[in-house]
Amino acid sequence: MSFSELGLADEIVRAVSEQGYTSPTPIQTQAIPAVLKGGDLLAGAQTGTGKTAGFTLPILQRLTSKPAPAKRSKTVRALILTPTRELAAQVEESVRVYGKYLRLNSAVIFGGVGINPQIALLAKGLDILVATPGRLLDHMQQGTVDLSQVEILVLDEADRMLDMGFIRDIKRVLAALPPKRQNLLFSATFSDDIKALADSLLNAPAMIEVARRNSTVEVIAQKIHPVDRNRKHPLLSHLIKSSNWTQVLVFTRTKHGANKLVEQLGKDGISAMAIHGNKSQSARTKALSEFKDGKLQVLVATDIAARGIDIDQLPHVVNYDLPNVPEDYVHRIGRTGRAGASGEAVSLVCVDEHDMLKGIEKLIKRSLPREVVPGFEPDPNARPQPIQLRSGEAHGRGRASQGQRAGNASQGQRGGNAPQGQQARSPSGGNKPAGPRPAPHRSGGRGR
């Protein structure tokens, strides 16, 4: 199967070939014809499956093959909503790359940066707008965007948008759209909330689901290095140096942990930067671009900040701390071994994290090989301690199960690690029982 056989215009096929894609991925093979038909779509696919091109390519095709209505100020033809700024920026970059030979215009808007340049972009009228929900609402309230002409709506990573408490924002956006439109919903998981959203949004959708990453993780070599809690940092430095790793994405559970690790690695002569919600957008962009260019050896990230990061053929992912939520393990290791490339994911696991490890192994339905690194043998008599999320703040471990994920436990705190400078808006999680979620809390400091 080739891209041209899927019914895409030569200009699109050319742009895709220039990216080095020779054949469509499974999600693309299924999603592209479904979207081209014009109906609604419910797709189960995670980052790394090629889902972005799966919706972007047919949207470009549809927009370019229809005679464009005379462009009216502030209007938008296709609206793509994403949970995070990083993902929004990447999706719009994909739109530009795949649409480079077409005469369609696009823009991305998200919070944390000035609103005035965005107002100017919207004023022209756009074929494709990629946005995070909070900032889009700001524009709607200010009357700087007109959604009455939207022909296609995409909710990308819908599960994560709900986890982050965006449901009310999404509903307000939906209310501003014309009733007749094409809706595409992409989600990695299908909780009851997602099913309810899909039921209310989609009209007789085509349904596709590509093998979930937690059943396709075979391309990723995974192993566990058991280690004492206070020897994780020397072990990481040892692994990086002895194996000559040049591009490593490291996950920590907390922002504080990320900062501390960056400092410690620096002392060992390893260049590292952190990305998390307390960093300014410019610092995050700088860290990411240096990492992608190979100038920065180690990028340390928390789960939400790393969500949607797209780095081709990232060879190494390290779980410095195991995630609170088993599913995040799958998202994390999905940063490597993308689109068929092989990768390696190692987890440094101390005695405190054994329950979390059990939860992960249950989710991925396999046990992960343990490999003790000589010189870093864990103390067999060590006793588990409660995981500390912040100094003085004890927290339970890995209790939020699949379907109960309500934001990231470590990030549902005041000033948490939510994108757009806002709080993660589902403050439940961690070891709190999953119950009705509190109303999304909006603080003044959303940094929109």
Ligand code: AMP
């Ligand atoms: P996504 O799941 O959209 O985040 O895409 C994951 C990665 O796969 C991105 O780096 C894309 O550039 C890459 N990719 C998407 N489609 C293809 C394809 N057909 N062949 C090879 N790589 C692809």
